[in-house]
Amino acid sequence: MTQTRARPLQIGRIGELVPRIDAPPKVKGEFAYASDLIVPGMLWGHTLRSPHAHANIRSVDISQALSMPGVHAVLTHDDVPGQKTFGLEFPDQPVLAIDRVLYYGEPVAIVAAEHPEQARRAAERIVVDYEPLAPVADMERATELEDLHPHKPTRGHGYREDDRPNVVRHMVIRHGDTEAAGDVSVEGVYDIGIQDQAFLGPESGLAVPDGEGGVDIHVATQWLHVDRAQVAPCLGLPLEQVRIHLAGVGGAFGGREDLSMQVHGALLALHTNRPVKIVYNREESFTGHVHRHPARIWCEHRATREGRLVNVRMRILLDGGAYASSSTAVASNAASFAVGPYETPNALIESTVVYSNNPPCGAMRGFGAVQTAFAAEAQMDKLAEALEIDPVELRLLNALKPGDVLPTGQVITGSLPIAETIRAAAALEPPPAEAFPRDPLRLPGGAGNTTRGEGVKRGVGFAVGFKNIAYSEGFDDFCAARVRLLADGSAEVHCAAAEVGQGVTGVILQVARTELGIEDVRLAPSQTATVGSAGSASASRMTWMAAGAVRDACRAVLEEQQRRPGEEIDLEQIYRHPRTTPLDPETGQITGERAHVAFAACAMKVVAEVDVELGLSRIVWIGAAQDVGKAINPQQVEGQIEGGTAQGLGLALMEEIQTRDGLITNASFTDYLIPTTLDMPPVESVLIEDPEPDAPYGVKGVGEPPTVVSTAAVAAALRAATGRALTRVPVKPDDICL
Amino acid sequence: MRITVRINGDEHQADCWEGESLLFALREKLGFPGSKNACEQGECGSCSVLLDGALVCACLVLAAQADGHDVTTVEGLAEGETLHAVQQAFVDAGAVQCGFCTPGLVVATADLLQRNASPSDDEIREALSGNLCRCTGYAKIFDAVRLAAGKA
Ligand code: FES
Numbered sequence: 035m036t037q038t039r040a041r042p043l044q045i046g047r048i049g050e051l052v053p054r055i056d057a058p059p060k061v062k063g064e065f066a067y068a069s070d071l072i073v074p075g076m077l078w079g080h081t082l083r084s085p086h087a088h089a090n091i092r093s094v095d096i097s098q099a100l101s102m103p104g105v106h107a108v109l110t111h112d113d114v115p116g117q118k119t120f121g122l123e124f125p126d127q128p129v130l131a132i133d134r135v136l137y138y139g140e141p142v143a144i145v146a147a148e149h150p151e152q153a154r155r156a157a158e159r160i161v162v163d164y165e166p167l168a169p170v171a172d173m174e175r176a177t178e179l180e181d182l183h184p185h186k187p188t189r190g191h192g193y194r195e196d197d198r199p200n201v202v203r204h205m206v207i208r209h210g211d212t213e214a215a216g217d218v219s220v221e222g223v224y225d226i227g228i229q230d231q232a233f234l235g236p237e238s239g240l241a242v243p244d245g246e247g248g249v250d251i252h253v254a255t256q257w258l259h260v261d262r263a264q265v266a267p268c269l270g271l272p273l274e275q276v277r278i279h280l281a282g283v284g285g286a287f288g289g290r291e292d293l294s295m296q297v298h299g300a301l302l303a304l305h306t307n308r309p310v311k312i313v314y315n316r317e318e319s320f321t322g323h324v325h326r327h328p329a330r331i332w333c334e335h336r337a338t339r340e341g342r343l344v345n346v347r348m349r350i351l352l353d354g355g356a357y358a359s360s361s362t363a364v365a366s367n368a369a370s371f372a373v374g375p376y377e378t379p380n381a382l383i384e385s386t387v388v389y390s391n392n393p394p395c396g397a398m399r400g401f402g403a404v405q406t407a408f409a410a411e412a413q414m415d416k417l418a419e420a421l422e423i424d425p426v427e428l429r430l431l432n433a434l435k436p437g438d439v440l441p442t443g444q445v446i447t448g449s450l451p452i453a454e455t456i457r458a459a460a461a462l463e464p465p466p467a468e469a470f471p472r473d474p475l476r477l478p479g480g481a482g483n484t485t486r487g488e489g490v491k492r493g494v495g496f497a498v499g500f501k502n503i504a505y506s507e508g509f510d511d512f513c514a515a516r517v518r519l520l521a522d523g524s525a526e527v528h529c530a531a532a533e534v535g536q537g538v539t540g541v542i543l544q545v546a547r548t549e550l551g552i553e554d555v556r557l558a559p560s561q562t563a564t565v566g567s568a569g570s571a572s573a574s575r576m577t578w579m580a581a582g583a584v585r586d587a588c589r590a591v592l593e594e595q596q597r598r599p600g601e602e603i604d605l606e607q608i609y610r611h612p613r614t615t616p617l618d619p620e621t622g623q624i625t626g627e628r629a630h631v632a633f634a635a636c637a638m639k640v641v642a643e644v645d646v647e648l649g650l651s652r653i654v655w656i657g658a659a660q661d662v663g664k665a666i667n668p669q670q671v672e673g674q675i676e677g678g679t680a681q682g683l684g685l686a687l688m689e690e691i692q693t694r695d696g697l698i699t700n701a702s703f704t705d706y707l708i709p710t711t712l713d714m715p716p717v718e719s720v721l722i723e724d725p726e727p728d729a730p731y732g733v734k735g736v737g738e739p740p741t742v743v744s745t746a747a748v749a750a751a752l753r754a755a756t757g758r759a760l761t762r763v764p765v766k767p768d769d770i771c772l
Numbered sequence: 773m774r775i776t777v778r779i780n781g782d783e784h785q786a787d788c789w790e791g792e793s794l795l796f797a798l799r800e801k802l803g804f805p806g807s808k809n810a811c812e813q814g815e816c817g818s819c820s821v822l823l824d825g826a827l828v829c830a831c832l833v834l835a836a837q838a839d840g841h842d843v844t845t846v847e848g849l850a851e852g853e854t855l856h857a858v859q860q861a862f863v864d865a866g867a868v869q870c871g872f873c874t875p876g877l878v879v880a881t882a883d884l885l886q887r888n889a890s891p892s893d894d895e896i897r898e899a900l901s902g903n904l905c906r907c908t909g910y911a912k913i914f915d916a917v918r919l920a921a922g923k924a
């Protein structure tokens with residue numbers, strides 16, 4: 035092996051290709067992830083979880099567990115000193131189950147012991163007397179069955195009144211003449227399975243008591259300050275006594291927006307007065323975070339003979355599982371982006387998300403738009419077929435552009451180059467079909483050596499997806515950044531933006547170097563104690579928001595430096611994106627200028643080969659064109675497109691949390707498959723740079739659009755190869771073999 | 773029980789419980805947390821190390837089995853501040869996002885290039901198919917392997 039010298043970091047301003055600062059420690063194994071943390075005297079925590087999807091708890095007996103070797107604490111809901119429930123938006127979820135459990139894997143008790151195995155064994159000795167109940171497992175019947183949350187936690191938040199059992203949120207968007215007829219109409223019903231974020235770094239953290247009643251929690255999370263806002267009331271502590279520190283995050287994709295071990299670790303640490311580490315194993319991780327909502331979507335698209343959309347009617351049903359998490363926003367996003375990036379004068383969109391005893395669902399990359407893009411894009415292809423119009427032409431004919439009106443009544447004022455994005459993706463040329471025979475690795479079935487090419491059909495699919503950037507519907511969405519300009523001419527930036535792998539630390543440094551005009555800029559560790567909230571590393575918002583906050587803080591310190599030359603300057607600034615307002619609960623129409631801040635799109639062409647005899651498929655090539663505003667770091671943007679595409683491909687082909695009566699039956703990487711090196715084709719990407727006028731430097735978020743579109747695009751390619759309708763993802767071998 | 777393992781050239785000792793994996797011992801007892809714990813059941817490759825020169829999942833090897841043997845972990849590849857060619861290629865190609873898969877992929881790639889200095893694209897895909905990555909879609913990882921092999 036040859037050895038090469040590490041090169042020093044270049045200056046790295048906006049738009050330049052800069053290596054990530056966290057890459058060298060990550061390749062050396064020196065980067066400290068949450069699961070790597072160790073301190074002297076540390077105990078290990080473990081969580082006892084419900085084996086039932088729905089049950090009453092008659093009693094919990096911890097006496098045996100307490101007497102097990104090495105055990106320091108066994109805690110139940112009785113030991114939660116403060117508020118007994120928490121939640122990202124609605125506090126409907128118990129810290130530890132009280133008198134019932136509503137989902138498989140719900141935390142019931144927690145244990146701290148010297149060794150993780152001792153903690154696990156002690157947890158096995160906790161005797162819980164359950165009375166199993168019939169689960170609400172079918173989302174289509176949820177509104178007729180037992181109401182799991184009769185107190186209606188989401189009522190009174192400005193949503194449409196709906197008294198049916200288990201309705202988390204029901205919304206309707208009425209746009210134009212909702213009965214308008216077209217020359218042609220196509221209908222379809224589409225299903226989407228439950229997808230898991232499957233980040234590789236398991237949920238982990240270390241809680242350290244400070245000896246004065248407070249606690250420091252080092253954890254892999256997406257939003258430090260919202261964690262603190264949920265944890266502190268449960269511990270019965272003021273916010274200042276709970277300090278959240280970002281520990282290394284091994285991927286997130288929405289799955290770390292909700293709490294995992296934060297309260298549990300802190301409870302054990304405060305109870306034992308010892309640091310407590312909790313690391314989930316993979317099986318536990320599958321139950322330890324929310325998933326992508328499964329959905330059923332009924333569609334009818336009406337159009338003129340020329341192919342212009344006249345009226346789009348969709349009914350969306352999402353299963354939110356046992357607790358609300360971010361379901362209300364997911365349902366709204368699904369509705370807002372249901373039609374796709376197309377203009378329609380009329381639309382009727384109904385979106386309902388329900389409670390059930392299925393695994394809780396919440397945020398995952400694409401956030402509601404993935405499900406509807408799968409349905410709506412299939413409809414566009416159906417329409418193209420019915421009208422005998424080229425599917426790309428049909429999309430161009432209807433493509434949204436600035437000045438157009440969305441079904442919510444919002445006029446697009448910012449950047450939205452849909453037609454350009456479609457044309458760029460359509461212009462990408464896939465490689466010519468490879469002749470047979472060839473290496474089986476490049477055939478459907480791969481190393482399984484199941485075909486020599488007989489029965490293999492090729493198909494090309496096309497799709498477009500778009501969604502919003504940042505938080506919507508009146509949410510006060512902001513990001514704080516603090517810059518210290520030191521007397522020696524260097525600078526230190528504080529920002530609580532969570533680096534989850536997306537590269538926001540690089541963005542922050544690039545912006546600071548660009549604004550301050552100096553190279554010597556350091557980024558302080560992300561924590562709640564030294565700077566205000568950065569908001570969540572989600573909704574494709576972090577680059578935009580952190581760039582805005584850091585830019586403003588840099589400009590403020592430079593201005594102050596003019597007044598006080600030679601002195602140390604330390605200023606914090608808060609950045610807000612343009613204000614949004616809620617949608618009208620009855621009509622789904624905007625109540626101000628906009629409900630969403632801005633939009634980003636991705637168009638994708640996919641080539642698939644399918645062995646129609648065995649139902650095996652292989653994606654050969656993917657071409658993507660993405661509307662990115664301005665690429666702050668082009669290499670990282672490409673990485674987001676490639677990685678986001680892979681997750682959508684996974685949902686199209688293989689990824690699904692399977693449940694039986696609410697119980698997860700495939701909680702491992704052997705049974706829940708994610709794409710490997712053998713599944714991912716080359717992804718050719720084109721960046722469309724059309725600066726967003728409302729955003730710092732013209733940036734747009736880039737993480738979600740490729741995931742929104744790729745499931746739809748892969749499914750389209752499979753349809754083209756097989757001639758089958760393929761109305762459900764993931765597509766199974768049974769669905770495609772002839 | 774007490775085990776003695778030669779890790780990255782130096783002998784280390786630890787007291788282990790019989791059921792502990794080599795991965796747990798490395799990470800929690802021996803001070804080598806570089807190998808990662810994404811599944812702890814042989815499905816993801818994030819814990820890849822070399823045991824007497826052979827690529828293994830450290831989570832599938834008992835700590836006791838490694839007693840008296842040589843282990844190379846990701847921490848043993850760089851020489852001080854000088855990265856191993858594979859590590860440098862991962863940095864340069866932009867193959868690192870969250871990086872949780874990276875230590876395993878770096879070790880697996882180093883092992884591949886040791887056996888086959890100039891792998892074809894298919895050979896790269898096959899050799900790394902046991903290493904899951906959730907962030908990158910693998911494209912930049914392939915770039916990194918080609919770069920390290922002097923093919924890019
Ligand atoms: S942790 Fe060993 S293979 Fe996943």
Ligand code: FES
Nearest residue numbers: 870871905906907
């Ligand atoms: S970089 Fe995150 S899993 Fe590979």
